[in-house]
Amino acid sequence: MKYMITWNERPQGSPADYENAQKRILEVFLQWQAPANFKIEVFVVRVGDWGGYMLVDCDDPLTVHKICSMLPSFVFEARPVVPVMDAVRVEQEAIAFRDAIDAGTA
Template sequence: MKYVITWTAREGGSAGQNEEATQRALELFGKWTPESNLQIHQLVGGLDARTGVCVCETDDPHAIVLTTAYFAPFFSYTVMPVMDVQQTVESIQAATARRG
């Protein structure tokens, strides 16, 4: 299954605390490797230096939890299961036909 994961940096501390959290997150990111059963198609960061998006694929949702939990103290996540648009269109067409 494919997923789109978005994140936003957690903030709320003082400027110094946020700086320390940023340094720690960068340190952890430098040590991080994706789970072996998690294929990352795209990993991009927002130009605001606070947000990002990952498009990935796995048959094991546990890989998603392991990844988001690793960085959870630093980021808030939204995880959305997705399909290729052609598959989505076909499903919508089939549902529409059933209603007809």
């Protein structure tokens, strides 16, 4: 399953609190290694902001949850995603099913 993980900085407090949070984030992140079942496809940070995006392929939602729990200074959101052409295909199937019901032929 692919997941789009986004993160935003959690409100802290004083400027010193933000500085300390930045130091701790980098300290933890630089020690981190992605698990074998956590394939990172895209990993980017928003320019001029403390947040970003990571597209991953992972077969275990608990691994994704663990990653999102690693840095409490951020608010994480992990959303399952599918390729657009797969989504279009099943949307067309749903439309055909619905149209068949509307036509009284289902």
